[in-house]
Amino acid sequence: QVQLVESGGGSVQAGGSLRLSCAASERGFITWTMAWFRQAPGREREVVAVITWNGGRSSYADSVKGRFTISRDNARYLVYLQMNNLKPEDSAVYYCAGSRFLAPVTVKDRYDYWGQGTQVTVSS
Numbered sequence: 001q002v003q004l005v006e007s008g009g010g011s012v013q014a015g016g017s018l019r020l021s022c023a024a025s026e027r028g029f030i031t032w033t034m035a036w037f038r039q040a041p042g043r044e045r046e047v048v049a050v051i052t053w054n055g056g057r058s059s060y061a062d063s064v065k066g067r068f069t070i071s072r073d074n075a076r077y078l079v080y081l082q083m084n085n086l087k088p089e090d091s092a093v094y095y096c097a098g099s100r101f102l103a104p105v106t107v108k109d110r111y112d113y114w115g116q117g118t119q120v121t122v123s124s
Contacts, residue, residue, distance in 0.1 A: 002026055002113045004096045009118030012086055016122070020081040022096030022115055030074040033099040036081045037108060038092035038120075045095070049081060050104040057104050064090070086122045093117040 003025035012018055020036065031053050039045040049070035051058045058070050067086075072079040079096060098113040099105055 002028070002098070004098060004113055004115035006094065006096045006115040006118040009094060009120045011121040011123065014087055014122055014124050016086050017082070017084045018086065018120060020083070020094055020096075020118060020120075022079045022081075024077040024079075024098065024113075027077070029077045029098065031100070032113070033101055033104055034070075034072060034079040035097045035099070035106070035111065036070060036079075037095045037097055037111075038090075039095070039117075040092040043092075045108055047106040047108065048094070050106055051079065052104050053102065059104050059106065083120070086120075088122045088124045091120060091122045094120050 006022045008020040035050040036048040037045050038048050049060045051070045055072050067084050069082040095117045096115040097111040099111045101110050
């Protein structure tokens with residue numbers, strides 16, 4: 001049973017920073033495209049950032065470009081999301097997800113593995 005476990009969420013004021021981490025339970029992680037999604041109340045789950053299996057390519061939602069950075073450590077089965085200059089509209093539950101597709105897919109239905117989510121709340 002594959003497990004993805006997120007950590008690092010919390011409450012911050014606008015302009016602050018948080019770093020989310022996601023730990024995978026198995027070696028297959030090193031072959032997966034990894035992504036962070038988020039879902040705010042009443043809204044669809046949306047992709048935030050994606051990184052390919054070797055970290056060679058990454059992509060971001062327009063709303064977070066220049067503020068968020070996705071990275072990964074394949075030796076430790078970890079993926080990160082550094083979030084800077086946070087805004088109230090970034091408040092959501094953030095999910096880590098893994099896909100067996102090699103391309104940096106952004107469609108949530110292409111993702112095979114999901115974490116339980118971590119809450120991020122940004123106050124103005």
